[in-house]
Amino acid sequence: MKTGWGKTGYLVLAVLLVLALAAGCGGTGKEHRAGEIRLATTTSTYDSGLLDAIIPVFEERHGYRVSVISVGTGAALEIGKRGDCDVLLVHSREQELELVRQGYFVDRHDVMYNDFVLVGPPADPAGIAGGRDVVAAFRQIAEAGAVFISRGDDSGTHRAELAIWRQTGIEPHGAWYRSVGQGMGDTLRIAGEMQGYTLADRGTWVAMKDRLDLKIVLEGDPVLFNQYGVMAVNPEKHPRINHQGAAALIDFMISGEGQELIARFERGGERLFVPNAHPVRQGKW
Amino acid sequence: MVQAFVLVVNRDPAMMQIIWLSLQVSGLAILLAALGGIPLGTWLGMRPAHRVRWPALIIYTFMGLPPVLVGLLVYLLISSQGPFGVLDLLFTPAAMVIAQTMLALPIVAGLTMTAVRGKDREIRDTAVSLGANGRQVALTVIREARVAIVGAVVAGLGRALAEVGAVMMVGGNIEGQTRVMTTAIVLETRRGNFEMAIGLGMVLLALAFLINALLYRLQGVTQD
Structure with missing residues (x-):
C-alpha cells in the first residue's frame, strides 16, 4: 500500500506491539x-x-x-x-x-x-512557644488570626486537628485558616512557604524539617498522642x-x-x- | 540538575523497572486509544457537522476530563464490589491502561475529527467521482489528514505519560508492580526527596523528547 508511512511508521508500530506483548506477559496479577x-x-x-x-x-x-x-x-x-x-x-x-x-x-x-507536633514559623506570631497545652495554643492562633494550614483531607491527622478545634469551642474559618486538602509532606511545605502553623505527625516532620523554615512550637501534650x-x-x-x-x-x-x-x-x-x-x-x- | 539526572540513572534496577512500566502502560493505552479514536474521529469528521453536534461536544468535553475523576470512575467499576470486580483488575497495570486509554481516547478522537473535517469535503468529492466506496473514501481521508492525526496521537500520548491522578488511584503506586514515573515523582516529593523527584522528572522529559522525535520523523516522512 502506498500510504507513505515508511520505515519509521513500521518501527513505531513494532515498538508499540512489543510494549503491548510485554504488558500482556506481565499479567494482571490474578495468579499472584x-x-x-x-x-x-x-x-x-x-x-x-x-x-x-x-x-x-x-x-x-x-x-x-x-x-x-x-x-x-x-x-x-x-x-x-x-x-x-x-x-x-x-x-x-x-x-x-x-x-x-x-x-x-x-x-x-x-x-x-x-505523636503530633505543632509547628510554626520561627517568628511565632501567636506567641505559643514554651506552652504545654495544645488546646490553649490553638485558641491563641485563632485569636491572633495567625495563618494555620489544615490538611483538610479527612486523614487521621486532619481528624486529630479537628478534634482539638472542637475542644477550643472555636469553629475554624476565615482567611487565616487555610485548608489545602493535601498530604502531610505537601502541607508542611505549604506551611513553610506561607509561614503558617500546622499540626504534623512527628515522622513526616523529622523527615522534612531540614528543608523547612519552621520549628516545633509545642509538643508533649498527651492530647497529641x-x-x-x-x-x-x-x-x-x-x-x-x-x-x-x-x-x-x-x-x-x-x-x-x-x-x-x-x-x-x-x-x-x-x-x-x-x-x-x-x-x-x-x-x- | 545534571546531578539529579545522574542520581536517577545510577540508582538501581528498580528505576529501570519504573521507566519500563511507564512506557508499557502509556504505550499500550495510546495504542488502544488510537485504534478506537482514529476511526471514531474519522467517522464523526466525515458526517455533516450539524448532524454530529452532540457527540462532538461530548468528545470535546471529555478531552478535559480530570485524570483523578477517571481514576475514581475506573476504581468504582473494577473495585471488588463494582460491576467488574470479579476480574481482579484493581491495583494492576491493566487497570492503569484502562484509565489512561479513557483519558487519551477523547483527545485522539477529537483532534482526528477536526483534522478530517478540514480535509474532508474536496477529497471526498474527488474520491467519489473516481468511483470509491465508503471505506475507500475514509482511508483516503485518513491518509490525507495523517500529519494532523499523528499530532492527535502525540497529544494523546502526552496526556497518558504525564497524568498521575488516574494511575495513582487505580494502580495504587505499589512498589515493583504499579509504580510509574509520575507516581514515583509524587512519592519522592511527599517524602521530601526533591532531588530524586526532579531527577525522575528529567528522565520523564527526556523520554517524552525521544518519543516525540520519533513521531516527528514519522510526521515528516508522511509529508513527502
Missing part, C-alpha cells in the same frame, strides 16, 4: 494473589520508611509478598470497607473501633503510637480477600519481633514510633 497481601496504610507509615524496615523481614519469614498502598486514612478505610485490600494499618482509633463494630473489619489491635491500629478486612463480608495473609501480617506486627523492629526504627537519629501492642488476648476487639 494467593501469595500476595495488600496492605492499605497511611502515608505517614510508608513515607517515613517504617514499613521498609518491617515488611521485608515479614516477607522473608512467611513467604508472602506485601503490596503497600499508601493513601490518607479516609481513603484507606474506604478501600478496606469495599474489600479492595486485605489488611489496614491506620491511625483513627475511634473510627476504627466503630467500623469493627459495624462488621467491616476484624482482629483489630493497637500496634504503636507516635497518635495511636496506630492494625486490622483485617472481614472475610465473611469479602470472601475473596487473602485473610490468612492478613492474619499473618497482623500477628507479626504485634509479635515481639515486629514490636522490636518498630522500636528500633529511627530517622535522623530520632525514634519515630513507640510500639504498644497489648498481648493478643487483651488487645483483641
Whole structure:
C-alpha cells in the first residue's frame, strides 16, 4: 500500500506491539494473589520508611509478598470497607473501633503510637512557644488570626486537628485558616512557604524539617498522642480477600519481633514510633 | 540538575523497572486509544457537522476530563464490589491502561475529527467521482489528514505519560508492580526527596523528547 508511512511508521508500530506483548506477559496479577497481601496504610507509615524496615523481614519469614498502598486514612478505610485490600494499618482509633463494630473489619489491635507536633514559623506570631497545652495554643492562633494550614483531607491527622478545634469551642474559618486538602509532606511545605502553623505527625516532620523554615512550637501534650491500629478486612463480608495473609501480617506486627523492629526504627537519629501492642488476648476487639 | 539526572540513572534496577512500566502502560493505552479514536474521529469528521453536534461536544468535553475523576470512575467499576470486580483488575497495570486509554481516547478522537473535517469535503468529492466506496473514501481521508492525526496521537500520548491522578488511584503506586514515573515523582516529593523527584522528572522529559522525535520523523516522512 502506498500510504507513505515508511520505515519509521513500521518501527513505531513494532515498538508499540512489543510494549503491548510485554504488558500482556506481565499479567494482571490474578495468579499472584494467593501469595500476595495488600496492605492499605497511611502515608505517614510508608513515607517515613517504617514499613521498609518491617515488611521485608515479614516477607522473608512467611513467604508472602506485601503490596503497600499508601493513601490518607479516609481513603484507606474506604478501600478496606469495599474489600479492595486485605489488611489496614491506620491511625483513627475511634473510627476504627466503630467500623469493627459495624462488621467491616476484624482482629483489630493497637500496634504503636507516635505523636503530633505543632509547628510554626520561627517568628511565632501567636506567641505559643514554651506552652504545654495544645488546646490553649490553638485558641491563641485563632485569636491572633495567625495563618494555620489544615490538611483538610479527612486523614487521621486532619481528624486529630479537628478534634482539638472542637475542644477550643472555636469553629475554624476565615482567611487565616487555610485548608489545602493535601498530604502531610505537601502541607508542611505549604506551611513553610506561607509561614503558617500546622499540626504534623512527628515522622513526616523529622523527615522534612531540614528543608523547612519552621520549628516545633509545642509538643508533649498527651492530647497529641497518635495511636496506630492494625486490622483485617472481614472475610465473611469479602470472601475473596487473602485473610490468612492478613492474619499473618497482623500477628507479626504485634509479635515481639515486629514490636522490636518498630522500636528500633529511627530517622535522623530520632525514634519515630513507640510500639504498644497489648498481648493478643487483651488487645483483641 | 545534571546531578539529579545522574542520581536517577545510577540508582538501581528498580528505576529501570519504573521507566519500563511507564512506557508499557502509556504505550499500550495510546495504542488502544488510537485504534478506537482514529476511526471514531474519522467517522464523526466525515458526517455533516450539524448532524454530529452532540457527540462532538461530548468528545470535546471529555478531552478535559480530570485524570483523578477517571481514576475514581475506573476504581468504582473494577473495585471488588463494582460491576467488574470479579476480574481482579484493581491495583494492576491493566487497570492503569484502562484509565489512561479513557483519558487519551477523547483527545485522539477529537483532534482526528477536526483534522478530517478540514480535509474532508474536496477529497471526498474527488474520491467519489473516481468511483470509491465508503471505506475507500475514509482511508483516503485518513491518509490525507495523517500529519494532523499523528499530532492527535502525540497529544494523546502526552496526556497518558504525564497524568498521575488516574494511575495513582487505580494502580495504587505499589512498589515493583504499579509504580510509574509520575507516581514515583509524587512519592519522592511527599517524602521530601526533591532531588530524586526532579531527577525522575528529567528522565520523564527526556523520554517524552525521544518519543516525540520519533513521531516527528514519522510526521515528516508522511509529508513527502
